[in-house]
Amino acid sequence: MNSSAEAATAIGAPRLGRRIALLQNRVLGVAAFLVLLVVFFSLLDPRFASLANADTIALNGSVLVIVACGEAIVVLTRNYDLSVGSIVALASYVGLDVVRLHPGIGPSLALVPVLIGGACGMVNGALVAYANVPSVIATLGTMSIFRGLAYLYAGGNQINVKDLPPWVVDIASSHLFGLSGLVVTAFLVVVLIGLGLRYLRTGRQIYAIGSNPAAVPFYGLRGPGIIFRAYVLTGLLTGLAAFLFGVRAGYIVPYLAQGLELTALAAVVVGGVSVLGGSGNVVGAAIGALALATINNGLILLGASDFTRQFIEGAAIVVAVIVDAIIQARLRELLRTLRRRRAS
Amino acid sequence: MTRLLYRFGWEVLLVVLILVAGTVASLLSPYYLSVGQIGYSLQQSVAVVGTVAAGLVPVILVGEIDISQAAILALGNILFAQCSSMGLPLAVAIPGTLLLCAGLGALNGILVTAFALPSLAVTLGTMEAYRAFALLIGGHGEYASFGAAYLWLGSAMIGKVLPASLVLVVVIFAALTFTMHRTLFGRLVYATGSGVKATAMSGVRVNRVKIITFAIAGVMAGLGSLVYIGQYESARADNASDILLLVVTVVVLGGIDIFGGRGNVPGVLLALVLIGTARNGMGLANTPGPVQTLVIGTVLVVSVLLPQLLRLGRAFARQRRFVQPLQPIISESGRTR
Numbered sequence: 001m002n003s004s005a006e007a008a009t010a011i012g013a014p015r016l017g018r019r020i021a022l023l024q025n026r027v028l029g030v031a032a033f034l035v036l037l038v039v040f041f042s043l044l045d046p047r048f049a050s051l052a053n054a055d056t057i058a059l060n061g062s063v064l065v066i067v068a069c070g071e072a073i074v075v076l077t078r079n080y081d082l083s084v085g086s087i088v089a090l091a092s093y094v095g096l097d098v099v100r101l102h103p104g105i106g107p108s109l110a111l112v113p114v115l116i117g118g119a120c121g122m123v124n125g126a127l128v129a130y131a132n133v134p135s136v137i138a139t140l141g142t143m144s145i146f147r148g149l150a151y152l153y154a155g156g157n158q159i160n161v162k163d164l165p166p167w168v169v170d171i172a173s174s175h176l177f178g179l180s181g182l183v184v185t186a187f188l189v190v191v192l193i194g195l196g197l198r199y200l201r202t203g204r205q206i207y208a209i210g211s212n213p214a215a216v217p218f219y220g221l222r223g224p225g226i227i228f229r230a231y232v233l234t235g236l237l238t239g240l241a242a243f244l245f246g247v248r249a250g251y252i253v254p255y256l257a258q259g260l261e262l263t264a265l266a267a268v269v270v271g272g273v274s275v276l277g278g279s280g281n282v283v284g285a286a287i288g289a290l291a292l293a294t295i296n297n298g299l300i301l302l303g304a305s306d307f308t309r310q311f312i313e314g315a316a317i318v319v320a321v322i323v324d325a326i327i328q329a330r331l332r333e334l335l336r337t338l339r340r341r342r343a344s
Numbered sequence: 345m346t347r348l349l350y351r352f353g354w355e356v357l358l359v360v361l362i363l364v365a366g367t368v369a370s371l372l373s374p375y376y377l378s379v380g381q382i383g384y385s386l387q388q389s390v391a392v393v394g395t396v397a398a399g400l401v402p403v404i405l406v407g408e409i410d411i412s413q414a415a416i417l418a419l420g421n422i423l424f425a426q427c428s429s430m431g432l433p434l435a436v437a438i439p440g441t442l443l444l445c446a447g448l449g450a451l452n453g454i455l456v457t458a459f460a461l462p463s464l465a466v467t468l469g470t471m472e473a474y475r476a477f478a479l480l481i482g483g484h485g486e487y488a489s490f491g492a493a494y495l496w497l498g499s500a501m502i503g504k505v506l507p508a509s510l511v512l513v514v515v516i517f518a519a520l521t522f523t524m525h526r527t528l529f530g531r532l533v534y535a536t537g538s539g540v541k542a543t544a545m546s547g548v549r550v551n552r553v554k555i556i557t558f559a560i561a562g563v564m565a566g567l568g569s570l571v572y573i574g575q576y577e578s579a580r581a582d583n584a585s586d587i588l589l590l591v592v593t594v595v596v597l598g599g600i601d602i603f604g605g606r607g608n609v610p611g612v613l614l615a616l617v618l619i620g621t622a623r624n625g626m627g628l629a630n631t632p633g634p635v636q637t638l639v640i641g642t643v644l645v646v647s648v649l650l651p652q653l654l655r656l657g658r659a660f661a662r663q664r665r666f667v668q669p670l671q672p673i674i675s676e677s678g679r680t681r
Contacts (some may be wrong), residue, residue, distance in 0.1 A: 131652055140641075141645035143646075144637040147638075148634050306478075306479055311477070321459075321461050
């Protein structure tokens with residue numbers, strides 16, 4: 001990713017190289033945005049800058065971080081997944097119902113919602129990768145299908161977390177090194193997926209297909225297989241988020257997590273993942289999710305109305321997308337200069 | 345004959361499906377088969393959707409998408425409600441609101457074209473922003489008292505059986521068919537949707553064509569809000585938040601190619617009737633709402649899947665006859681949506 005920057009340094013254009021590296025590393029910008037937000041809200045309201053409030057933000061944000069991570073993987077392949085909110089509803093309802101019916105089996109049943117999420121991801125992946133259905137249409141359809149299935153399965157009932165075996169509640173309230181188990185899980189997911197995307201073969205292939213889908217077959221790679229795997233991975237992560245979401249919500253109904261897909265997409269876009277695919281990473285998406293959680297929390301503390309929150313979220317998406325387009329154009333220009341200098 | 349069937353095969357299929365759906369509905373319920381019932385239920389289920397979908401057709405034909413239409417409709421509702429509570433005559437309210445809605449649509453188009461951005465991401469952002477404006481102006485309350493003139497379009501019955509809003513939908517589609525299939529602008533929309541680069545190189549200002557299609561989407565959403573108000577006598581900032589699935593399904597089921605540049609406008613009207621008949625039948629059979637949504641979602645996926653599979657099948661048949669060179673798997677423009 002930084003090879004062009006290194007090449008620039010090698011041919012004796014370190015300043016050019018530094019500028020390219022800076023533009024390519026968008027996580028810095030997103031992190032700066034988050035810091036600015038924190039400073040801004042702390043100045044406005046002293047209650048904001050407390051450890052307890054930081055804990056609240058992290059706890060509220062952790063589920064969104066995991067979903068945004070999954071969404072980021074699909075966006076990196078130049079596709080979208082609008083069905084993650086419905087997957088959360090289906091996986092948490094059916095998954096936790098299985099847990100409720102079999103209290104004796106124990107924590108290994110936490111895999112059930114994850115696998116349900118994976119199965120949903122396979123449906124999305126098959127439609128987009130092998131049947132060539134545009135991702136927006138395919139996942140708009142499956143969004144209503146998965147939610148409808150959750151309703152059909154639930155049949156008007158709801159699951160109360162207090163009816164679930166005690167290990168479920170233990171997971172929700174567990175702590176490691178003073179941090180909530182949810183926060184630790186989200187952190188681990190970001191680190192593992194981030195490293196995987198950077199160093200594993202599938203990870204590199206995901207970036208490759210997002211950067212230039214037309215070139216992928218010429219490298220001997222199978223494009224559909226890569227996109228399919230990306231969707232399955234997103235489904236598995238969403239299933240994990242579904243388990244945590246359900247446990248944290250206290251009661252599970254089929255209309256859980258409506259509109260989550262939009263917030264997740266917003267987090268991904270604000271986190272510097274290019275909507276044209278192939279650039280950005282999950283650390284950025286995670287910081288984007290935390291930024292949205294911070295805005296939400298800060299505005300509630302300030303007593304701002306719904307419309308402010310919604311407007312800021314919408315404006316953040318538009319601005320992030322435009323900034324991304326400008327950065328891409330600037331990068332192209334710098335790389336062209338670099339190539340010209342190397343040639344001469 | 346075969347050539348006609350080849351060209352209008354999809355439309356013929358839709359007509360057959362409408363007849364099947366109608367037959368099934370009349371078998372399910374003895375109340376189905378009456379002109380009044382069909383007219384009323386079609387108005388309830390498709391008048392708003394049809395108006396909005398007509399606006400989405402040019403956008404999809406040009407190869408883009410607009411998911412902010414429902415938010416524009418909600419904002420239009422709030423504006424009409426404000427006009428009504430101020431006692432403004434319709435002659436002022438309609439042009440004012442429609443102009444504003446057109447402006448919001450055009451803003452989408454400008455953002456998409458000026459920075460060469462994917463329209464889904466842009467309209468996702470503007471969708472939230474527009475709805476936020478609706479909340480800002482309208483608050484969380486509900487307007488429910490409108491002047492009689494405001495309600496006419498969405499609730500009047502012509503000759504006691506034919507809802508005025510259905511007539512409006514038919515008129516809109518007639519106008520759209522003429523515009524898309526018989527005017528210069530329509531041909532430019534198709535050309536832009538089939539190949540942006542080639543069209544731009546032949547001297548067409550493709551960005552302007554795109555912006556106009558987005559503005560049309562905005563106007564139609566605004567018109568949809570007038571129908572909405574008459575039908576439900578209610579204006580809230582969160583109106584019509586679940587309309588997107590239906591609108592996209594109707595357009596795609598109508599045979600408009602989701603990649604742009606292909607499809608006949610009258611097919612969308614047929615798809616509208618089909619979806620309306622199916623919803624009517626499901627309603628008479630007491631199918632719960634989420635299950636109806638499930639069915640619509642399945643219809644959406646299948647209606648895109650079917651032509652794609654046919655295309656793949658044809659490509660496969662060709663491949664067996666000739667040895668094919670390396671084939672790029674993603675669509676040639678390289679942009680998946």
